[in-house]
Amino acid sequence: MAPGVSFGRTVFRSPLLFSGRVSRPAGRTYRPVAVPPVYRSFQKASAPSKVPDFAFVFDIDGVLLRAATPIPRASEALSLLQSQKIPFILLTNGGGTSEAARVAELSDKLQVPLDLANFVQSHTPFASLEAYKGHGDAKGEAVLVIGGEEGGDVCRKVAESYGFKNVITPGDLYAAHPDLWPFSKHLLEYYRKHSRPLPAPVYRGPHALSPGSDAALRNHLRCTCILVFNDPRDWGLDTTIVTDLLLSHQGYLGTTSPLNNHPSLPNKGYQQDGQPPLYFSNPDLWWAARWHLSRLGQGAFRETLDGLWRSITGGEGNGVILHKEVWGKPTQLTYTFAENVLGSWRGKMLGAGTGCGLEGLRNVYMIGDNPESDIRGANNYQSPNGTSWNSVLVKTGVYLDGSEPSCPPKAIVDDVFSAVEWGMKHSGWK
Structure with a gap:
């Protein structure tokens, strides 16, 4: 069994991370990356004279790539390490x-062979949500x-590779029921190209349910979990479907819970009637895209949904909150998961005989461009292994050079190669 990270009753294991499969496509070769002269002597040695007691963690967008274009000296930084x-x-x-697809793409663009076992996306930990996999096919659960x-x-398809069954998308629902949302008709044909038949019919009876209505709901579509894997594209459609489900009875789309706005229940009855839990894979408000100004990300969608929820329910002043789980940087959960992956990769890279893993790992350098995710996460992270996490902010992404970072790093440098230099010097590596 692969090593795991435990959070209460949830154990985070991902065969994608610990399989040891290398993503280099058959027959593909990588041209040597030019390393600055001061470091060329390093490449002549077959191995360092000692085991490094430090390691690096890199963000990608704004650090290694800007949209799909490698940032100068990114390849050299990884090749040096x-x-x-x-x-x-x-x-x-x-x-x-x-x-697998992302690692192959990065290997090709950066001209550095990378491995699945040292790569973590925001939604990779979703693979650990065993409670929502493969249940109730006959009852139309999805x-x-x-x-x-x-x-x-x-x-x-990624969710299915994690082991989830009966995975549906907003496009499936819209293709089956175009009247569900009146403002995306121009996209309907596109949705139909990618849609699949729903595993069960959507309930279209009276939305206000009464006691004993559960019998009428049997064999209708029931959503057991909502996973926001990536930035939504059609915010109006997605927001409408998520809101419908959060207000539903037991996750049956097309229903409204009779417990909503019940004054004597916790949270005024909202999300107290078996509605599906809501997971976000990351909280990023901004991200560095091809446009010269940062673009709104998944965190903006979450904030929009929070604001809408306050308007629908009367807001936090009415004692109502939107229950949700937010993963990704800067959460403690994601950094603990990442440290576990780093330990596994370190042991594999340096050899089991060295007694590595997380043992003897004194410093980790988190290289990022976003003060609110990369830097805040590293600054706040409390390693259960006693490892010190050091945040290094680069100027090639979200951070605006010359501004005061919302979360101060240990160092601000020009680019990722300078960050690697800083970390090696800080750890006394010659």
């Missing part, structure tokens, strides 16, 4: 595709996945 057998992993709040390509089903 590989030549010195200094462990690193990639930890991104991005996603929306399979880990998991709703949101995000990814416009109307496409890439995220659906």
Whole structure:
């Protein structure tokens, strides 16, 4: 069994991370990356003279890539670490595709061979949600996945690779019921190209249920979980479906819970009637895209949904909150998961005989461009192994050079290569 990270009753294990499969496509070769002269002597040695007691964790967007274009000196930074057998992993709040596809793409763009075992996307930990996998096929139970390509089903396929059954998308629901949302008709044909038949019919009876109505709901579509894998594309459609489910009875789309706004119940009865839990894979408000200004991300969608929920329910002043789980950087959960992955990769890279893993790992350098995710997460993280996490902010992404970071890092540098230099010097590596 692969090593895992435990949070209460949930154990985070991902065969994608610990399989040891290398993503290099058959027949593909990588051209040597030019390393600055001052470091060329490192490449001549077969191995460093000692085991490094430090490692690196890299964000991707704004650190290694800007949209799909490599940031200058990113390839050199990773190649240098590989030549010195200094462990690193990639930890991104991005996603929306399979880990294997993303690693192959990064290997190709950066011209550095990477491995599935040192790569974590925002939604990779979703693979641990065993309670929502493969249940109730005969009863029409399904998991709703949101995000990814416009109307496409890439995220659906990723969820299925994690072991989820009966995965549906907003596009499936809209293709089956175009009257569900009146303002995306121009996208209907596109949705139909990627949609699948629903595993059960949607309930279309009286939405106000009375005691004993459960019998009428049997064999209708019931959503057991909502997973926001990636930034939503059609916010109006996605918001409408999520809101319908959060107000539903037992997750049956097309119903309204009789407990909503019940004054004597916790949370005024909202989300107290078996509605599906809501998971977000990351909280990023902004991300560095091809446009010169940062673009709104999944965190903006979450904030929009929070504001809508306050308007619908009377708001927090009425004692109502939106219950949800938010993963990704800067959460403690994601950083603990990442440290576990780093330990596994370090042991594999340096050899089991060295007694590595997380033992003797004194410093981890988190290299990121976003003060609110990369830097805040590293600053706040309390390693159960006593490892010190050091945040290094680069100027090539979300952070605006010359501004005061909302969360101050240990160092601000020009780019990722400078960050690697800073970390190696800080750890006394020569």
